Amino acid sequence: MGRKLLLEKAHIENIRSYEVYRKEGGYRSVEKALKTLTPDQVTDEVKKSGLRGRGGAGFPTGMKWSFLTKPEGVPRYLVVNADESEPGTFKDRYLMEFIPHLLIEGMVTSSYALGSNRSYIYIRGEYAWIAHILEQAIEEAHQHGWLGKNILGSGFDCNIYVQRGAGAYICGEETALLESLEGKRGNPRIKPPFPAVKGLWGCPTAVNNVETIAALVPIINEGGEEYAKIGMGKSTGTKLISACGNINKPGVYEIDMTISVEEFIYSDEYCGGIPQGKKLKACIPGGSSVPILPANLLLKTAKGEARMMNYESLADGGFATGSMMGSGGFIVMDDTQCVVKHTYTLARFYRHESCGQCSPCREGTGWMEKILWNLETGKGRSGDIDLLWDIQRKIEGNTICPLGDAAAWPVAAAIRHFRDEFEWHVTHPEEAQKRNYGLAHYADPLSVSVA
Amino acid sequence: MxxxxxxxxxxxxxxxxxxxxxxxxxxxxxxxxxxxxxxxxxxxxxxxxxxxxxxxxxxxxxxxxxxxxxxxxxxxxxxxxxxxxxxxxxxxxxxxxxxxxxxxxxGVVEFLLLNHPLDCPVCDQAGECHLQDLGYQHGKEGTRYQFERRTFEKEDIGPKIQLHMNRCILCYRCTYVADQLTDCRVHGVLDRGDHANISTHISKAIDSNFSGNMIDVCPVGALTDKTFRFKNRVWFTKPVDAHRDCPECCGKVTLWQRGDEVLRVTARKDEWGEIQSYDGKPGWICNTCRFEKKAAADWVIEGPTVVNRHSVISQGHYQGMQMPKETIQDVMSGLNPRLLMDIHDISEVNKIELSQLPGAATSANYKNESTKSE
Structure with missing residues (x-):
């Protein structure tokens, strides 16, 4: 059983309330940081921990913080990105809902490290009830002196505000989030300047994921070096994975990034295998934006090694034979799933969520959706697959923000690995309406063992 | 030092x-x-x-x-x-x-043209449209798009400006004009993705004397001058530089004339299609100059506007050009097969020097022409 740092105490009764949380050792990290460490020492601990951003890109958090410019007389801001809208990702929801004080505790320490006196939680509007939970936790923290003026006599002031989004996926992109937070239309900004230089209201801003900030608590409590000992290689610490799809036990799991993908899917401790004895066909290991992988490439890398649940191993082989850790939205598909239908569903999502600011994404996402709908409903033409490939290639990398890439990658990966299934939809349009393509060779030549 | x-x-x-x-x-x-x-x-x-x-x-x-x-x-x-x-x-x-x-x-040009109606034959911007130029330069013939194009309702932005959202490429320039030149901003982008559209909230007129500048900044025919709509093709008009003492703006404009009639007034554009600057200040013009002063007597005319020789607008400046001779009949020993349907031949458009007519061409002009030739 792997170590749990974040969700260890999430299921203690009434852990949501301050009293229970404090009794279980909560806010120790704030005491330690504010009384014994300078802000730069906190940042150093984060650097030592090797913590990587948990929102999707996996950028080292300590390094991101060190980019924050610190001009005299200009306020700095910490913004926590709780706009968790990636299909298949629901780890932050779990964390904020069950153990909200962990996020608040991490935020106080992070704000101290960054020198942010006003920190924000930008939460998606659909998480309406969680915003209440957070606001209550903030209120409790205020009453007990963990927020407000002169916290623990250190002279450091900090307030946390919760801002609700209005239901746009694009506002999870950091600069669109800042625009939305400023009360404007949530269009991504053109970078540079990066938020670390010019962010919220033109001031240096750090935008971090909920899980990243929550991870500050164990990092400060145990020390960065201790934290770095957990995990493998550059994937340190623990990661929350939200598993869903055709598995026996969907839910949020905390893993220490030393287990294999195979173990994660089939072990009873985690997903518990695929229901009704069906076979694994494909999996999206890190939220809808990352490339889909067929079973054989998911369980073993192109080199034949077992694929592990960590940043490096999931990305092994690049996009040709690998994928990404992403935000940890683990979507499993069994042999009764249709990849074309699934790709259409994702394309529809991205068309709907594109902000419409830059032309490749605005026009290209809609075009891809329409072609995929034709393919799925038996109206596809032989040139459509190559056309799709060409469209995604012209979107990728040519847009203002990563939403264009996120829309292009799933389509590219589906065509790359499941081209025969797409072709079958074109050549057998009527049959494709009645049955699914099935497993075919996607699981060859792997023998599946149950752990 | x-x-x-x-x-x-x-x-x-x-x-x-x-x-x-x-x-x-x-x-x-x-x-x-x-x-x-x-x-x-x-x-x-x-x-x-x-x-x-x-x-x-x-x-x-x-x-x-x-x-x-x-x-x-x-x-x-x-x-x-x-x-x-x-x-x-x-x-x-x-x-x-x-x-x-x-x-x-x-690829970008293809994306921009994907939902563009390509109604250039009836679009007032044709001839001075940046998207048209871009399409000719970088676009491909034909489209790979097999679906219906998206459409929007036409909308009036005040009594003088029409928004034709179908043609819009969402460059956001007009929203910046509304934001930076006019005082009360009621003009922006509604919705998102491929259904994003420029609008005034909601169909409210923009009540500012500088709102007309959004016509000038529009790279396509999405925002057009209602006083000029369907009046004439831009290449039949003669642009001249003119000025007047305007209490509100710089008063330096281009008049687009046909005969003695001033059909349209715009700000002067530089070689990049942007409004010219005077002493470092952009030469935005006010709505009074743009929409009200439509007589040559209102203006001091400076002289013809310099138009790039390759622009279709300078077509009208080269009169009496010789059409190249058809040689098919000669090389085919007198045979005259109908190889191509020549639209000019059928419509007889080219037999009339349109630029020399005092006003818009009417059927009467063509009748005279055909009776003359017979």
Whole structure:
């Protein structure tokens, strides 16, 4: 059983309330940081921990913080990105809902490290009830002196505000989030300047994921070096994975990034295998934006090694034979799933969520959706697959923000690995309406063992 | 003295398509390329140097940065929007010499034209449309799009401006005009994605004397002057520079005349299709000049506007040109097969010097012409 740092105490009764949380050792990290460490020492601990951003890109958090410019007389801001809208990702929801004080505790320490006196939680509007939970936790923290003026006599002031989004996926992109937070239309900004230089209201801003900030608590409590000992290689610490799809036990799991993908899917401790004895066909290991992988490439890398649940191993082989850790939205598909239908569903999502600011994404996402709908409903033409490939290639990398890439990658990966299934939809349009393509060779030549 | 010399920022050297120029710090790649001019300059559909915050959206000005700077000569992994990327000393930029750029640009043009109605034959902007020029330069013949194009309802923005959202490429320029030139902003973008649309909230007139400038900044025919709509094709009109003492604006305009009639008044444009600046200030014009002063007597005429020889607008300036002779009959020993249907032959359009008519051509002109020839 792997170590749990974040969700260890999430299921203690009434852990949501301050009293229970404090009794279980909560806010120790704030005491330690504010009384014994300078802000730069906190940042150093984060650097030592090797913590990587948990929102999707996996950028080292300590390094991101060190980019924050610190001009005299200009306020700095910490913004926590709780706009968790990636299909298949629901780890932050779990964390904020069950153990909200962990996020608040991490935020106080992070704000101290960054020198942010006003920190924000930008939460998606659909998480309406969680915003209440957070606001209550903030209120409790205020009453007990963990927020407000002169916290623990250190002279450091900090307030946390919760801002609700209005239901746009694009506002999870950091600069669109800042625009939305400023009360404007949530269009991504053109970078540079990066938020670390010019962010919220033109001031240096750090935008971090909920899980990243929550991870500050164990990092400060145990020390960065201790934290770095957990995990493998550059994937340190623990990661929350939200598993869903055709598995026996969907839910949020905390893993220490030393287990294999195979173990994660089939072990009873985690997903518990695929229901009704069906076979694994494909999996999206890190939220809808990352490339889909067929079973054989998911369980073993192109080199034949077992694929592990960590940043490096999931990305092994690049996009040709690998994928990404992403935000940890683990979507499993069994042999009764249709990849074309699934790709259409994702394309529809991205068309709907594109902000419409830059032309490749605005026009290209809609075009891809329409072609995929034709393919799925038996109206596809032989040139459509190559056309799709060409469209995604012209979107990728040519847009203002990563939403264009996120829309292009799933389509590219589906065509790359499941081209025969797409072709079958074109050549057998009527049959494709009645049955699914099935497993075919996607699981060859792997023998599946149950752990 | 020595300190002063040190303070003056050294010009930066940037190489664009193997041509090196020196530009002051803080210049964008696009501006540096415009300094060189000609083919090296990337096209820009959304960037407008006179509007703060514009640019970066259309992605037609994407260029490849082969070397970031002398200090850090690594290439940039992605193509960058030249209108929003500042040059660094020793930067090497590839525009027309990069196949990647050409391909990406063709892709962007295809995306821009995907839902564009291509109603140029009835569009007032035809002839001075940036999208038309861009399409001719970088687009491909035919479309790979097999679906219905999206459509919107036409909308009036005040009594003088019409919004034709179908043609819009969402460059956001007009929203910046509304934001930066007029006082009460009621004009912006509604919805998102491919159903995003420019609108006034909701169909409210923009009540400002400078609202007409959004017609001038529109790169396509989405915002048109209702006093000029369907009055004439732009290439039949004669542009002349004129001015008047206007209490509100600079009063420097271009009059688009047909005979003695002033059909349209616009601000003067520079070679990049942007409004000209006078003493560093952009020459925006007020609605009174634009919509009310439609008589030649209202203006002091300075002389003909210089129009690029390759522009279709200068068509009217070359009169009495000889049509090349048909040779098919000669080489086919007197046979005259109907190889192509010549639209000019059938419509007899070219038999009349349209530019010499005092007003718009009517059926009467054609009747006279055909009776004359018979």
């Amino acid at each position: 020595a300190d002063e010399i040190k303070k003056a920022p050294a010009p930066l050297k940037v190489t664009i398509d193997n041509i090196t120029v020196e530009v002051p710090a803080g210049t964008t790649i696009l501006k540096a390329a415009r300094q060189i001019g000609g083919e090296v300059t990337p096209p820009a559909m959304c960037y407008y140097s006179k509007l703060e915050g514009s640019g970066g959206k259309c992605r037609t000005c994407l260029v490849e940065v082969a070397a970031g700077s002398t200090a850090d000569p690594r290439p940039m992994p992605k193509l960058v929007a030249s209108c929003r990327t500042n040059v660094m000393d020793g930067m090497v930029v590839k525009n027309i010499t990069s196949e990647r750029v050409q391909e990406a640009r063709a």
